[in-house]
Amino acid sequence: MKSIIPYSTAMVAAMIAGALVTEAKLPQPPNVVLVYLDDMGYGDLTITGATGYSTPNIDRMASHGVFFSHYYSPQAVCSASRAGLLTGCYPNRVGFAGAIDHSAKMGISSKEETIAQVLKKRGYATAAFGKWHLGVQKQFLPTHHGFDEYLGIPYSHDMWPNHPSAGKYYPPLPLIEGDQVIATNPDNAQFTTMFTERAVDFIRRSHSKPFFLYLAHPLPHVPLAVSDKFKGKSKQGLYGDVMMEIDWSIGQIFQTLKDLKLEKNTLVIFTSDNGPWINYGNHAGSTGGLREGKGTSFEGGQRVPCLMCWKGTIPEGFVCNKLVSGIDILPTLAAIAGAALPEKKIDGVNILSLMKGDLNANPRKSFYYYYRKNSLEAVSNGDWKLVFPHPGRTYEGFKPGKDGVPGGVNENFSFRSALYDLRRDPGERYNVAESNPEIVTELEKIANDAREDLGDEITKNPGKNRREPGRIQ
Secondary structure, three states, rough: OOOOOOHHHHHHHHHHHHHHHHHHHHHHHOOEEEEEEEOOOOOOOHHHHHOOOOHHHHHHHHHHEEEEEOEEEEOHHHHHHHHHHHOOOOOOHHHOOOOOOOOOOEOOOOOOHHHHOOOOOOOEEEEEEOOOOOOOOHHHOOHHHOEEEEEEOOOOOOOOOOOOOOOOOOOOEEEEEOOOEEOOOOOOHHHHHHHHHHHHHHHHHHOOOOEEEEOOOOOOOOOOOOOOOOOOOOOOOHHHHHHHHHHHHHHHHHHHHHHHOHHHEEEEEEEOOOOOOOOHHOOOOOOOOOOOOOOOHHHHEEEOOOEOOOOOOOOOOEEEEOEEHHHHHHHHHHHHHHOOOOOOOOOOOOOOOHHHOOOOOOOOOOOOEEEOOOOEEEOOOOOEEEEOOEEEEOOOOOOOOEEOOEEEEEEEEEEEOEEEEEEOOOOOOOOOOOOOOOHHHHHHHHHHHHHHHHOOOOOOOOOOOOOOOOOOO
């Protein structure tokens, strides 16, 4: 039997001191800056083909980090996309569809955990600036879901009295700080500068501890507007001016990180909530040749640029062609920060291996394209995409709008089933189902799993594992 040796006071003091030294040597979790644009398309950056203006600061992110060429927004519309991004779930799992407005009696549930709540477990300071769109009532606002600070608008800034075709439906658009309205119908020409300046201020105030900054620019969503410093600067009209100011915003973020010597301990992520609203013509972005746009499950609606930069950790100038989605950001940030995942089931996967340049990694095997209330319109395994018969939006065959007035669109076009080889046909023009029946069978199995789990209105399957959003009683 081993004898028990009592610890002396000196020994206990030495052990505590050693533990403190060990704790002090633990690396601080990295800071995270997540920039989420609204309605920016795949072709809206210089590196993806934009002409008439340039985006040098965003391009520099690509040269110093990774460009994900096959990144998909969680869904092709505002609220659903943001719900998926911030919870790591397919939006329909957490009760979200479409784009909610001032009249909605629902929002993000208090039972769901956001990225901010996950990172706060590791001592992060958190802030959200810009567009929220996950519920307008106080209980749904960012400061009630893990964010220490918030300045922004609760939904899209076309949901206001100045909308060209909405009549008197919309009340004045609120500008909110914390959970209090501080102004109505703010000047949207100041949005990009206003939210950038608050973001820079937050970084300067918070850099002594790890921080998470969610900068959700309301632009380039219509109505377009730009500050005087970029007005008329591009050769692509107002849309180009707006993109140049957004690029300036990214430059301000990186300059601040450089000034504070935070580049090696800060991960910056840049992407968009969905593709361009292309019936707005010259006030819309570019899909870069992908089919359709916002509000569709075709590639132009959900495939958008995603760039990540983390000096010394992410390889420079790396292009990743593997399948990834916005729902993968939460579990990846949790892994990076050493934080516990949400207690409830999520759908995202950790893509840190891809970020670090592992060409053999393949963490995401498939992706579900849901739209409308809960319709499974397509599935993919990265290389192949199977589209199911469904009523949906099409912009094709209609004259686009001009100068802020929308053009035509068919919201109930009957799409037929089709299989597309996205390696050779990213524009989704050639149905190759007949020559690849084994691929169709494989993707139908993926779809059946999705329907059992999350449901599908097209096949009248309610699904077993959907959760309710928060609701006003």
